[in-house]
Amino acid sequence: MEIITALGQLHKFNVPCVVALGTFDGLHRGHVDVIRTAREQALKTGGKLAVFTFSNHPYACFRPDRVPPALITPQQKQELLRDLGVNVLVDIPFDLSVARLEPEQFLQRLQALGYSCLVVGSNFTYGIRGEGTVATLRASAAKLGFTLLVRSLVSDGAMVISSTAIRRLIAEGDIVEANRMLGRSYSISGTVAHGNERGRLLGYPTANLELEDNRLAVPLGGVYVVRVLLGDKIYGGMANIGKNPTFGDVEKPRLETHIFDFAGDIYGRQLTVQFVQRVRGEVKFTSLAALKAQLAQDKAACLECLQSF
Structure with a gap:
């Protein structure tokens, strides 16, 4: 698995690929669903599988005092993604240069990967102040000619699986339910x-x-x-x-x-x-x-x- 740690390095992996986009701060079942969907699409199209994420929580850029505890270490993240068949991991720091990108600018930078398809969760946002949404991404897909796959949020019973929910369960000592949501x-x-x-x-x-x-x-x-x-x-x-x-x-x-x-x-x-x-x-x-x-x-x-x- 190749690892890219800066936006300026994206051109080094310019091959036909499918990209799973997300914060992926816990690699829980919802995150894995997005990545596995991207893997299936890559297999269908003969492309490579790439994951684009951040090496730190976005709050680290604006509200460092509110950064939540991590659910996974960088080493664990790399090992799990490798096991999921990821060919390239784009794991860049979320800093001001990234936070200030307009949604269109973000997609332009991402094009250096040579992707044919993007896969996201239904709550995905991107660009400055999260102004980019699934709706704007659909419009860009139609305009630029790439495929967009949007995955519904995964639930565990009546509760939507999220990193926030898992952190709460861990803090409460409910490890059984936290593990069920994590999938490990x-x-x-x-x-x-x-x-x-x-x-x-x-x-x-x-x-x-x-x-x-x-x-x-x-x-x-x-x-x-x-x-x-x-x-x-x-x-x-x-x-x-x-x-x-x-x-x-x-x-x-x-x-x-x-x-x-x-x-x-x-x-x-x-x-x-x-x-x-x-x-x-x-x-x-x-x-x-x-x-x-x-x-x-x-x-x-x-x-x-x-x-x-």
Whole structure:
């Protein structure tokens, strides 16, 4: 997969192609529907599949204090798009030079890709202040002679799937519904850091990931059933997000994961924690014995849940 990171580089991929356009800030089921439709059209026409999106949230340009937490890392985005069969990813920063383009100017710049078809969601906007809409895009398609495919928004039951809805579900701890909307397990990756090793003393050693510098959405505090990706292996586990209220010595939330059937030193290694289901909220225990008893119950509940996946 070729990756283009600036508008001025679009001419480097001037071959007949179909372009999926969108913010794609979560690559949820609605986003994937647009990209798969573009892939099907590319296969029909013998063209290549391109995805045009932004490497940052548009709010970063105008309202940096309101940029929502991310649902996906740049590396995850590239891996998922590669798996979807994308030939070229146009992943440019949304800055003032992009924000100030008139709708017609945006399409003119996009023509450097040599596209024959554009695929968008029905709520797609483009150009300065979002003045370009599906209606203006249809008019341009008729005028310029390209094919336009507009996909209806995808729903999960009565709720339209959106990145905003998924962020809310994650913040509420409803990981099951968030995963259903995403079409995959929500995950957080990071480098395993040293903790206070209290879990080891309790009989449940944990791999710790710091969250304070993480721009990803953080699930509601509590205990979760998880799958853990370490190297090329996948393990079951249970994870806690929070400040360890029983001990009261943690200032910022952290992600602590106990990996089932695993022993070894993984400090400094990359770890990915996939969230499956929330088991319970954070609790302040009156004694270590009560905490250990609860951890045993948590592990049993997590193991039972993992058997159904």
